[in-house]
Amino acid sequence: DTGVSQDPRHKITKRGQNVTFRCDPISEHNRLYWYRQTLGQGPEFLTYFQNEAQLEKSRLLSDRFSAERPKGSFSTLEIQRTEQGDSAMYLCASSLRGVGTRGDTQYFGPGTRLTVL
Amino acid sequence: KQEVTQIPAALSVPEGENLVLNCSFTDSAIYNLQWFRQDPGKGLTSLLLIQSSQREQTSGRLNASLDKSSGRSTLYIAASQPGDSATYLCAVRPSGGSNYKLTFGKGTLLTVNP
Numbered sequence: 001d002t003g004v005s006q007d008p009r010h011k012i013t014k015r016g017q018n019v020t021f022r023c024d025p026i027s028e029h030n031r032l033y034w035y036r037q038t039l040g041q042g043p044e045f046l047t048y049f050q051n052e053a054q055l056e057k058s059r060l061l062s063d064r065f066s067a068e069r070p071k072g073s074f075s076t077l078e079i080q081r082t083e084q085g086d087s088a089m090y091l092c093a094s095s096l097r098g099v100g101t102r103g104d105t106q107y108f109g110p111g112t113r114l115t116v117l
Numbered sequence: 118k119q120e121v122t123q124i125p126a127a128l129s130v131p132e133g134e135n136l137v138l139n140c141s142f143t144d145s146a147i148y149n150l151q152w153f154r155q156d157p158g159k160g161l162t163s164l165l166l167i168q169s170s171q172r173e174q175t176s177g178r179l180n181a182s183l184d185k186s187s188g189r190s191t192l193y194i195a196a197s198q199p200g201d202s203a204t205y206l207c208a209v210r211p212s213g214g215s216n217y218k219l220t221f222g223k224g225t226l227l228t229v230n231p
Contacts, residue, residue: 002160002162002163004160006160031217033217033218033219035219040223041223042121042206042208042221042222042223042224043161043206043208043219043221044221045218045219045220048217048218056216056218058218091160091161093161095217104148104149104166104210104217105151105163105166106151106163106219107163108153108160108161108162108163109160110159110160111159111160113158
């Protein structure tokens with residue numbers, strides 16, 4: 001257990017429905033990341049927050065995707081009008097800006113597995 | 118665009134064997150490189166992080182090396198155990214500015230047979 005939690009762990013939905021995932025980072029971590037991982041691939045970066053500010057978004061994040069991090073604590077990732085191609089594991093990670101080798105280490109949560117029927 | 122390649126894609130070894138996993142990246146302008154372990158259906162566990170100025174890091178039976186100029190890293194696992202069976206991923210973070218996103222390889226699926 002890395003200390004990063006995600007909810008739900010599994011989500012099955014029908015095409016066209018909206019879904020929302022939540023990530024709770026390690027409490028003192030000011031940076032939060034979302035990645036997506038499909039079967040047999042490594043994770044791909046989606047977006048990144050420093051405190052409550054969303055500083056970067058990947059081109060993978062279409063208009064149907066939105067992420068928030070109110071108050072710089074937990075984060076939510078919403079997918080509207082889901083498509084079968086959205087089926088993947090959605091991973092959240094957090095890190096703390098600091099000195100030394102551990103300061104930049106990203107700690108990952110267990111992921112949310114989304115299946116779109 | 119950074120590309121990360123891991124070889125081999127899968128590896129099966131008998132218990133007790135020492136083994137090496139390889140990772141290569143196309144752009145040597147990296148800030149650090151991280152090795153992760155992923156069990157089936159689970160999230161990622163960070164194993165080792167090597168800063169660009171470092172040559173290697175060690176943790177227990179694991180040793181990771183980095184040759185930034187040639188774009189290569191290796192993860193050495195000594196005296197492998199069945200519990201080491203998992204997918205091992207390497208990821209690089211680019212240098213410069215506030216770019217914190219990691220670029221991952223596809224991973225090496227390791228099976229250690231009792």
